[in-house]
Amino acid sequence: MKRQKATGDRAERELVSSDLIERCKDGDEQAWKELVEATHRDVYTLCLRILGNPADAQEATQDVFLKVWRNLSSFRGEAMFSTWLYRVASNTAISKHRKRKRQRVNESGVDDEVLAQIPSPGSVESAAGAKVEVERLEEALALLPEGLREAVVLRDVYGLNIAEIAAEQKISETAAKVRVHRGRKKLKEIMFPEKPGTETEERT
Amino acid sequence: MRCEEVQEALPAHVKDGSDSLTVRRHLARCPDCKAELARYESLMGGLRILQTTSVPVPPGLFDRLLEIPARSSRLDSARDHVVRHRKVYVGGGIAVALAGAAGAALWRSKVRHPATA
Numbered sequence: 001m002k003r004q005k006a007t008g009d010r011a012e013r014e015l016v017s018s019d020l021i022e023r024c025k026d027g028d029e030q031a032w033k034e035l036v037e038a039t040h041r042d043v044y045t046l047c048l049r050i051l052g053n054p055a056d057a058q059e060a061t062q063d064v065f066l067k068v069w070r071n072l073s074s075f076r077g078e079a080m081f082s083t084w085l086y087r088v089a090s091n092t093a094i095s096k097h098r099k100r101k102r103q104r105v106n107e108s109g110v111d112d113e114v115l116a117q118i119p120s121p122g123s124v125e126s127a128a129g130a131k132v133e134v135e136r137l138e139e140a141l142a143l144l145p146e147g148l149r150e151a152v153v154l155r156d157v158y159g160l161n162i163a164e165i166a167a168e169q170k171i172s173e174t175a176a177k178v179r180v181h182r183g184r185k186k187l188k189e190i191m192f193p194e195k196p197g198t199e200t201e202e203r204t
Numbered sequence: 205m206r207c208e209e210v211q212e213a214l215p216a217h218v219k220d221g222s223d224s225l226t227v228r229r230h231l232a233r234c235p236d237c238k239a240e241l242a243r244y245e246s247l248m249g250g251l252r253i254l255q256t257t258s259v260p261v262p263p264g265l266f267d268r269l270l271e272i273p274a275r276s277s278r279l280d281s282a283r284d285h286v287v288r289h290r291k292v293y294v295g296g297g298i299a300v301a302l303a304g305a306a307g308a309a310l311w312r313s314k315v316r317h318p319a320t321a
């Protein structure tokens with residue numbers, strides 16, 4: 001899988017100029033093209049990480065840009081555009097989850113069957129300390145239960161704080177903290193599975 | 205402090221540097237927990253790296269995003285049409301809601317893309 005390097009830190013970069021945004025507000029389609037070109041990879045990536053599958057992520061990305069197009073006039077420019085865009089994107093992706101969750105039962109966590117699908121890495125000894133592969137990490141994220149995945153992605157990938165995550169997920173800060181913690185543990189289990197038969201007694 | 209408790213504290217320990225002396229002392233003499241610490245460190249490091257990488261975008265998505273201004277104004281004018289003629293319909297609110305739903309359905313039908321699922 002080929003990966004592109006994005007332009008830097010979320011908090012420190014501005015993907016599009018205010019001039020470009022003004023032109024988009026005026027309905028300039030060339031400006032819209034430039035804005036989409038500059039931002040759609042990051043938006044799709046965020047949606048994919050939160051939703052865990054490409055079909056939903058594509059749908060969410062289109063919803064995000066539709067919202068952007070429709071609400072651009074209300075964007076005043078006192079917030080950074082990329083911050084606003086990320087907020088619209090995580091909102092859209094998370095509410096897609098919530099909508100779908102009503103139809104499904106999926107909160108039990110990562111079971112052994114799911115873990116078994118993951119290609120086993122080398123020994124834990126060699127894997128630990130080595131750099132984790134980003135592709136494997138994306139795959140592992142996709143296997144987390146939705147609530148935990150959202151929390152870990154927002155906290156540890158995009159750097160939101162607990163209060164912001166609680167607001168996004170519409171849960172208490174305590175609950176958000178628990179989700180982040182449980183998500184990290186699950187993710188660690190997926191990335192570094194215990195070899196059968198080598199469990200130590202204190203880790204039962 | 206038992207290994208279980210130490211390992212429970214490790215994710216936050218790695219992320220926020222919430223450093224407790226007991227944890228550090230335990231780590232200094234417990235290879236198991238030290239190995240666990242290394243796993244969390246590479247995990248958290250990996251997650252941080254994800255922030256600056258993006259995944260490949262499915263073909264066709266970019267073009268569909270470019271169509272949004274045109275499609276959006278078409279949906280808007282369909283909705284405006286219903287709003288303008290709401291008195292003709294029985295129950296304007298319902299008519300508007302239906303127009304919205306129809307618009308959304310139209311949108312979806314073009315959006316879906318089984319080939320990339």
Ligand SMILES: [Zn+2]
Binds near residue numbers: 206
């Ligand atoms: Zn220990």
